Amino acid sequence: MDCQKLQKKVRSIYGNSIRVTEKDGNIVLSGTLKKWEDIVGACSLCVDKKRRYHVINNLKLENTELPKMKLPHIQDQALEGRKPDVLVIGGGISGASIARELMKWKLDVLLAEKESDVAMHASGRNDGEVHPGIDLGKGTLKQHYVIAGNRMYGKICKELDVPFKRCGQYVGMMHWSELLPAYLYACQRKYMCGVSDTRVISGKTLRKREPHLNPDMKFAIYNSMAGSVCPYGLTIAYAENAVQNGAEVALNTAVLSMDVKDGKIRSVLTNRGRIYPEIVINAAGVFAEDVAEMAGDRFYSIHPRRGTNAILDKKAGKLMGGIASWKTLKKTSGHTKGGGIVHTAHDNLLVGPDAVETYEKENFATQASSIENNFKKQQGTVKELSQRDIITYFTGVRAPTFEEDFVIERGRKTKNLIHCAGIQSPGLTTAPAVAKDVAKMAAKMVSASHPVKKNESYNPYRKGVPRLREMSPEQRNKLIQKRPDYGVMICRCEEISKGEIVDALCSPLPVYTVDGVKKRVRPGMGRCQGGFCMPLVAEIISEVTGQPLEKVKKSGGDSYLLFGKTKAGDGK
Structure with missing residues (x-):
């Protein structure tokens, strides 16, 4: 250089x-x-x-102090003196999938997540697309893992009882002059890059499959292996299965500093005590470079990038059954893939994301300009798109390196450290394959100090909460006869019963907040966004946990819903 x-x-x-x-x-x-x-x-x-x-x-x-990491309110010694074989830092899709994969060995695994739940950052704030890998160049870690990870999804989601739809991806082109370049591009991706499902389809075939796509599209590049999954649902399922197999997930647990001597992490200080791990896996997302700095092993940087998505009402889901966008083969500026439209695993439409560089790693505010720009662009994909159908929107912050590739390797200076960093899109898709390699690496490192055996009792299957809305009337009646709570409707928009909420609160990794329940079984995800069911969900949390209704939170921190009664009455 x-x-x-x-x-x-x-x-x-x-x-x-x-x-x-x-x-x-x-x-x-x-x-x-x-x-x-x-x-x-x-x-x-x-x-x-x-x-x-x-x-x-x-x-x-200049003249700006970068925001510090937000810390949990909890301060205790619950983890003081813990000596796990492996400490996984970060409860996103990377950390959760790695923790589950590690349980295939007889290891003591502790996952530390600073938020009140898993999947609170990028893993719960993305479009849920399982990418085919068509837009990634050969030779990158992203491209290597996206091909392997995509092909694992059917098996993984079946094991974890997570809805997954392999609905296909269409990239429409508006100009006949781009047909030959598009065909050559598709052949290159198919035969040289290993994206074997890539092909060019005619406009006639495209409109037959997706009649609401822009009629100006002359042809499209099609990938049948693309799909959609609920990103936070999958992350929760990974974490629950890890717990079922013996892992510990410590929520509200932030890593504050590390004691490093002779190129080895001796201990890790958290807000819940000091931990003494054999090895550490850095899967901290946008904070991966901060963890690397603590460990004396920072050799890359993260430049956070905001992305905003809008979720449309389920009636808009009828406009499209797959994943679609429009492109030009002309070179464009910036790093974004330009977003698109995704028919989600729950039958909504999702529009976005955009890509905006930011120094704020935890600012999830949504700007009106992002929504406007997303819709303006994607009306080129489906002209009938309307902002009137938006029921909610959200912003996530991705964690790219400047090289725009993953960092998956052992520490360069620190011996007992593994980096799983720079994980941005398509990190959701690559997670199963990345987890497999990182877990093998970790098990091999631990085996240097003591024997590591296969976990013969490992169970890859996790049964989720029964989904009433997907059942036939006969199945519903049978379940309600056995569990009367499943006959009490709480969320009419999403058809969620009390039984589903109670079961979510009794799961392997329960989170006793309204948002925790919402992410697990979807009350409040419909058109009214919890306007009717939120009070009922709060009452069920109070009933199941025994805590006063005033102590029930929406999410973490001090997000209490109530502050007491407005009228004391006469005490009778």
Whole structure:
């Protein structure tokens, strides 16, 4: 690498306040800039396309103090002195799937998640597409794992009892002049990159399958292996199955610092006590670089990227049965794939996401401009799209490296550390395959200190809560006769019964909040967004847990729903 050449290149655009140096075979940028977009741009200029080194961002944003990680309110010693074989940091899809895969060995596994539930960040705030891998270049870790992970989804979702639809993906083209390039592109992806389901279909075939797609589409690139899954539902299922097989999931548990000596993590301090793990797996999402810094092993940087999606009412779900977008083969600026429209696993339509660089790792606010831009673009996919059908929207923050690829490897300086970092789209798709490799790596590392045997009692099957809305009248009646609570309707929009809510509160990983129940069995996910059922859900939580209704929370922290009675009455 030529640091002087890179520095000259960066300074010619962003000024003389930047220094470009080399450290341990990687490029480090330091100095001060006025705009975050310029910081991202300067670091991106230094990326090596062959990925022979990483870019580390030490640039400061002028007159701005970057937000610190939000911490749980809980302070106790519940984990003091714990000595797990493996400490997994992060309760997203990566951490949860790795924890479950680790239970195939006889290991003491502890997963630490700083939020009040798993899947609270990127893993619960994405479009749920199981990608076919068509848009990824050969030779990247993303491309390697997306092919393997996609093909594992049918088996994984069957084992974990999670709804999954292999509905196919259409990328429509508007100009006949792009037919030959599109055909060559499809052949390259199919025969050279291993995306074997890629083919070009005619506009006539496209409209026969998806009649509401833009009639201006002349043809489309089609991938039959694309699908949709509930991302937070799958993450919860992974975590529950891990617990069923003996893992411990510690929620409201944030990693604060590490004691590292002689290239080894000796202990990890959390808000719930000090832990003494044999090895540590860093699956901390946008905070992966912070964990790497604590461990003395930071050789990459994360530049957070916001993405906003809108969920449409189920009546809009009739507009499309698969996943679709429109593209041009002309080169465009930016990193986003441009978003699209997804028919979700729960039969809504999802529109988005966009991609906006940000320095705020935990700002999930939604900007009106993001919704406007998403709809403006995707009306090129389905002209009948209407913002009037929006029932909710959400924003997630992705965790890309500047190389736009995953970091899956052992620590470079710290011996008992594994990085599972830079996991952005298609991280949901790659999770099963990544987890398999990371767990094998971890088991091998632990075996260096003591024998690690296969867990003969490992059970890959997790039975979810019965879904009343998917049953026939005969099945419903049979279940209600056995469990009368399943005959008490709580959420009419999503057809959720009291029995489903009670079972969710008695699951292997129960979360006694309204949002925790919502993510597990969907009360409040319909058109009214909990306007009618939220009070009923809160009452059931109070009933099952025995806690006063005023103590029931919407989510974590101090998100109490009630503050007491408005009228005391006469005490009778």
